[in-house]
Amino acid sequence: MAIGWEKYRMGSSADYFSLPRTTLGELARDLKTRLRAQAVRVIGDPQFAVRKAVLTHGFLLVSDVQRAMKEPGVDVLVGGEPVEWEATEYLEDMVTAGMTKGAIFLGHQISEEPGSGEMAAWLKSFVTEVPVEWIAAGEPFSTVAQ
Secondary structure, eight states, X not given: OTTSOGGGBOTTOSSEEEEEEEEHHHXXXXXXXXXXXXXXXXXXXXXXXXXXXXXXXXXXXXXXXXXXXXXXXXXXXXXXXXXXXXXXXXXXXXXXTTOOOEEEEOOHHHHHHHHHHHHHHHHHTTOOSSOOOOOOOOOSOOOOOO
């Protein structure tokens, strides 16, 4: 796993992790560094403490966010690309309602690229008729200095 969370996995769940105590802002910075991301977006107070995270990948609808955040005790959703006019607003509403929740959005490519590399390695183990090579797409976004 590209973010190094294997040891924090909760039981047999592929999605939920019990992290060492940190803040939303520290977690976002750590993920940005580990994944070499240029543009990470955060919803919620960067100072609030997080322990239980749910990890999603790629495109997120509001139904995906609802399902992920329904798990008791989840502090932060880490995902790829939310539908901004619904999934983002759903999370904003949770924060506005006083719930100590947060979200870190890495972007579509950043959230899926590590798995694409693993898929290529797996395919190489049995596809011999043609060369299999993973070519990293990289991140299309950058940030503008203030």
